[in-house]
Amino acid sequence: MRYQEILPLPALQAYIRYFWVLESGEEQVGSKQFKILPDGIPALIYQDTPNRFRDEQRQYTPQLYVYGAFTTYTNQLVDGPFRIIGAYFEPTALKAIFKFDASELANQNVPLDDLVSTSLLDQLQQAPTTQEKIELLSDFVLQQVQTLRYANQKAIFASTLLQRGRSLAEVQAQMNLSERTLERLIKQHVGMTPKLFSRIMRFQTSLQLLKTTDFNTLTTLVYQQDYFDQSHFIREFKTFTGNNPTQFLKYSEEKLSNFPAWKKEEED
Structure with a gap:
């Protein structure tokens, strides 16, 4: 697997710890299990290919989604090669970005479209490079925080x-x-x-x-x-x-x- 971290723009560092990219490479075949550990960190996740990651109930995670902080571990299986891009938020960032109380999103994977009206998924699918995808995610979060202007x-x-x-x-x-x-x-x-x-x-x-x-x-x-x-x-x-x-x-x-x-x- 290949992994990299990218620091956010200075204007986003109060909300995003870092972006990351994780990809299996084309050599992966079959299913692979991952264990997700609770860390108090919410995130925004984009998957290049839909219907790759699924939980133990065989429910696939959305292609573009937000998850609130999890309070226990979960297991996921991935079917075939994948690339995912994530933004790890600060623990208190959800309310500043989406206006929702963090407790409403805890222990959930919520499609971004359920939280805000946005064409971000279409833009991400059309962007040819990882750098452009991260720029799109950055622009989205920056627009959200500038619109809400909330901080406690x-x-x-x-x-x-x-x-x-x-x-x-x-x-x-x-x-x-x-x-x-x-x-x-x-x-x-x-x-x-x-x-x-x-x-x-x-x-x-x-x-x-x-x-x-x-x-x-x-x-x-x-x-x-x-x-x-x-x-x-x-x-x-x-x-x-x-x-x-x-x-x-x-x-x-x-x-x-x-x-x-x-x-x-x-x-x-």
């Missing part, structure tokens, strides 16, 4: 603190917010409760450490990330990946962050 600085700041590992109590104290106000703010702009968002952020930090640090045992990681014990960490890991850490490292092949290809166990 409290939500952005609270989300940033939670991503940095601050506890809910610390965020409430620093921002002088009640528990209920913080919950309403994060659910509206991120799409889940602050507690769940915080758990996902801790899982993501632990996952990166697991992939990049040579731990002799999990104990160091467990206490470094303030899990109660190793059993607690493994339960959380299974909740967000469907596997224990050993299985995940053994069978996942990751090019795109939180979208690893999954090797079949019989290939081991």
